Amino acid sequence: MTTALSIKQLRKVYKNGLEALKGIDLEVKEGDFFALLGPNGAGKSTTIGVICSLVTKTAGKIEIFGQDIDTSFSLAKKELGVVPQEFNFPYFEKPMDILVNQAGYYGLPKSIASGRAEKLLKSLGLWDKRAEQARNLSGGMKRRLMIARALVHEPRLLILDEPTAGVDIEMRRSMWSFLRELNAQGTTIILTTHYLEEAESLCRNIAIIDHGVIAEHSSMKELLSQLHKEVLILDLEESLEKAPELDGFKVILSGEHSLEVEIEKGQSINQLFELLSAQNLHVSSMRNKANRLEELFVNLVANNLPDKSATN
Amino acid sequence: MDFREQLIAFITIVRKEIKRVLRIWTQSLVPPVITITLYFIIFGSLIGRRIGTMSGVSYMEFVVPGLIMMAVITNSFTNVVSSFFGAKFQRFVEEMLVSPTPNYVILLGFAMGGVFRGLVVGLIVTIVALFFTDLQVHSVSITIAIVVMTSVFFSMAGFINAVYARTFDDISIIPTFVLTPLIYLGGVFYSTDMLPEFWSTLSQFNPILYIVNAFRYGLLGITDVSVGLSFAMVTLFIVITFIFSLRALSSANRLRS
Numbered sequence: 069m070t071t072a073l074s075i076k077q078l079r080k081v082y083k084n085g086l087e088a089l090k091g092i093d094l095e096v097k098e099g100d101f102f103a104l105l106g107p108n109g110a111g112k113s114t115t116i117g118v119i120c121s122l123v124t125k126t127a128g129k130i131e132i133f134g135q136d137i138d139t140s141f142s143l144a145k146k147e148l149g150v151v152p153q154e155f156n157f158p159y160f161e162k163p164m165d166i167l168v169n170q171a172g173y174y175g176l177p178k179s180i181a182s183g184r185a186e187k188l189l190k191s192l193g194l195w196d197k198r199a200e201q202a203r204n205l206s207g208g209m210k211r212r213l214m215i216a217r218a219l220v221h222e223p224r225l226l227i228l229d230e231p232t233a234g235v236d237i238e239m240r241r242s243m244w245s246f247l248r249e250l251n252a253q254g255t256t257i258i259l260t261t262h263y264l265e266e267a268e269s270l271c272r273n274i275a276i277i278d279h280g281v282i283a284e285h286s287s288m289k290e291l292l293s294q295l296h297k298e299v300l301i302l303d304l305e306e307s308l309e310k311a312p313e314l315d316g317f318k319v320i321l322s323g324e325h326s327l328e329v330e331i332e333k334g335q336s337i338n339q340l341f342e343l344l345s346a347q348n349l350h351v352s353s354m355r356n357k358a359n360r361l362e363e364l365f366v367n368l369v370a371n372n373l374p375d376k377s378a379t380n
Numbered sequence: 381m382d383f384r385e386q387l388i389a390f391i392t393i394v395r396k397e398i399k400r401v402l403r404i405w406t407q408s409l410v411p412p413v414i415t416i417t418l419y420f421i422i423f424g425s426l427i428g429r430r431i432g433t434m435s436g437v438s439y440m441e442f443v444v445p446g447l448i449m450m451a452v453i454t455n456s457f458t459n460v461v462s463s464f465f466g467a468k469f470q471r472f473v474e475e476m477l478v479s480p481t482p483n484y485v486i487l488l489g490f491a492m493g494g495v496f497r498g499l500v501v502g503l504i505v506t507i508v509a510l511f512f513t514d515l516q517v518h519s520v521s522i523t524i525a526i527v528v529m530t531s532v533f534f535s536m537a538g539f540i541n542a543v544y545a546r547t548f549d550d551i552s553i554i555p556t557f558v559l560t561p562l563i564y565l566g567g568v569f570y571s572t573d574m575l576p577e578f579w580s581t582l583s584q585f586n587p588i589l590y591i592v593n594a595f596r597y598g599l600l601g602i603t604d605v606s607v608g609l610s611f612a613m614v615t616l617f618i619v620i621t622f623i624f625s626l627r628a629l630s631s632a633n634r635l636r637s
Contacts, residue, residue, distance in 0.1 A: 120478040142381050142480035150478055156471035160403070165396075172392025173479035175385020217475070 070098040070133065072225045072256035073119070078128030080114050080280075088114040090280040091128070096273070098133070098224070101251045102258045103271035103288070105365060111280045112260045113153060116229050120150045132225055146174060149223035151214045153230045159203035163194055163213050166202060167220045174221035181220065188216040192246065208239040215243070219250075226250070227258045232266060244270060264365055268292075276365065299357035300337075302327045305350040314343040328357060381480050389481040390489050397493025400463060401500070408459065408497055409504065416451050416505045420444070420512045423569065435571050435602045440513045445596040446568030449530065451505045453588070456498030456531040457559060460490050460538030461551045468542065483629045487539060487622070494535030495528065502527060515599060522607065523598030529614045530591045536621035543628040562588045572604045587617060 075094040081087045089111050096102045106112045117123030119130055121137065130137045135144035157166050164185055171181030189195045192212040197205055202213060211231055218226060228247075232240045240263075247270065251257050261267055267274065267288075274291055276284040284291060304325050311321040317340055318330040329340060344351060381389070401408045420440075424447075428439035435442060467473035476486050509515060517523055537554075545551045566588030572580045583589050584605075594610035597603040603610075 122474060122477060145478065145480040148478075152474065154471065156474050158467070158472045159470060161396075165399075169392050169396055170475055170479070173389050173476055173481045175381050175388045175480070177388055221479075 071131070072096050072098045072100065072133060073258065074129075074131040075115070075119075076129045078115065078118060078130065079126045080111075080118060080123065081126045088280050089118075089125075089128075092277065092280070092282050094275055094282065094285065096225075096256060096258060098256050099251070099254060100256055100273055101247075101271045102256070103267035103274040104258055104260045104277065105264070105267060105274065106260075106277035106283075110277045112277055113229060115277065116150065116152075116227055116260070119227065120148060121145070146221065147224050149218035149221065149226045151211075151218045151226070151228040151231050153233070155210050155214065157202055157210075157213065157217065160201055162199050163189060163202055163205070163216070164198040166213065167217055170217045171220045176221060184220050184222070185216070188219055192216050193242075208235045211235055212243070215246075223255070225256045225258070229260050230262065231259070232261065232263060240266070297330055297332050300329050300331060301355050301357050302329060302344075302351050303353040305352050306348070308349075312344070312347050312349060314340065317343070381482065385480075386482065386485050389479070390485050390492075393476070393481075393486065393489025394492045394496075397459075397463060397490060398496050401459065401493065401497045408455075409501060412451050412455055412501045413504050413508060416447050417508050419447050420509060424512055435573070435604075437600055437602065438513070441600060442571075442596075443569060444509045444513055444515065445599045446566075446592045448502055448505050448509065449527070449588075449592050449595045450563050450568055452498040452502040452527055452531055453534050453563060453591070454555065454559065455501040456494040456534040457538040457541075458555060459497040460494035460535045461542045461545070461555075463493060464490050464539055464542035465545050465548075465551050468545075469548075483626055487536075487625050487629060490539055491532060491535040494538055495531040498531035498535070499527065502531075517599055518601035519598050523595065526591065526594040526598055526610070526614065529611070529618060530595070533614055533617045533621060536618065536625050539625045540621060540628055543625070562586055567592050567604060587613060590614065 073094065073096040075092060077091045077093060078089050079087070079091050080089040092111070092115065094104075094115075104112055104115070114123055118125045119132070119137070121141075130144075132144040133147045135147065137144045161169075164182075167185035167188065168178055168181040171184060172178070176184075186195070186198075189198050192215060194205075194209060194212055194216065197209060202210070205213060211234075215228070215231065218228075231247075232243055235243065244266070247257060247259075259267065259271060271288055273287050274284070275282055301322065304327065307324045308321055308327075311319045311327060313319070314329070316335065320328040322328045331337065331340065341351065420443075424440040424443050428443065431439040433439065433442075464473070467476075506515070541551060541554045565583065566586050567583065568588075572583045572589065575583065590605055590610035590613045593603040593605045594607050594614070597607050597610075
């Protein structure tokens, strides 16, 4: 399978001496939906900045679909679409003009750009706002406008830097659905987000970056399988005064009608239900206490805690 | 990007810049025309009547070319400086920086926006001047060539100012403390023949003196300096500001981290 993005030994040392990236290696295959996660200041935005040439690298090599960003600058950039974290469009221009102009910067004539802009604005629910000044759009609309803008030249690799920050749940879900469809059509997507359930739900592969190094790089499935235990919250029909004794399980009474049960890797949930049934306890609902990816993320990042000075 | 794609990118930037100038016409086109009209009334008509002739023509005739050129210079400069700094400040310059558009196309696109505003304001001011005096054009080619070249030069200079500016204060320092004194001391309102020798010699180092005199020669056929030297100097300034602008745009520390 073709490699959409290849990063080798990428280093970035800022003028103030801060080493934001300490020689990272990363590979994203074509068609992947990839999560690039990390705490604030870990180096995610610096990495994205270097890929799209807004940040100059100190050392290393980056290829986009085999095109080196230094030697095949133009070809590499045509393959790439970027949705930055902060709004960076001209506020006084109209969405339609913003998209047509962006296409122009990629050498696409207005006749082609207008058709693409119309299609994208309609797909992202912005068609009715096409002639309004961009500053008048809501936060969610502005985010969608930036996605449309990044796609107008039809890149094969799309990088989204926290695209759903500050977006309400309904809008977030509609953006997820749009991105899933885009990915299904063949666009490789790299996503950074602080909503870990978003990454878990959308992405197949993941890298966690912390203090300028890649702390984890694997498939989502492999990463989640590293979890040794999960805590389930069980809501019971019966009320309890103390936690029941369930052989092999650690149980805490968290409320009159609820239990927290710790399940080790390899333990059977069926067995847990059998033990509860034996004590005439009936479960009305069940959920994870914490997001599984969030738990792993916290563990991985906690291992690197001492130096928290890095910023990006 | 092949040549056709670069041309499309260039046209896109120019179209965007022209739209901007026209969208904010109350800020970009009207104020300079009002200011220069006041100069015509006060310096040309009211005070000029008492001054009499200068370099063999009426004071109003003498001052008109300088005032037209003053409008062209300040508007070319301020258009690019405010537009590019605005793009930098609001970060939408990143739209271009992440695209394959080469730096020289970005530079030329913004410069053409400055040239458009400079020439439009210059044209309006010229039309207004016709209400105050008869304008005879001595050499059409020299007049057009010098006004376009001047506009290009100051658009590039505005671009450099915008790239290096970090705050809104930085984009007003050059126009206030450099451009305005150079224009006022560049022979717009007087002939350098009137100056004492020391000041006359010092004026030879002012680039605007050459520009104003070449334009005055194009319109009236009178000049304090050599027209050939004027064109040579403006050409040199364009080359220098073009190279400097391109270097500023490419350098990592002004637009990129």
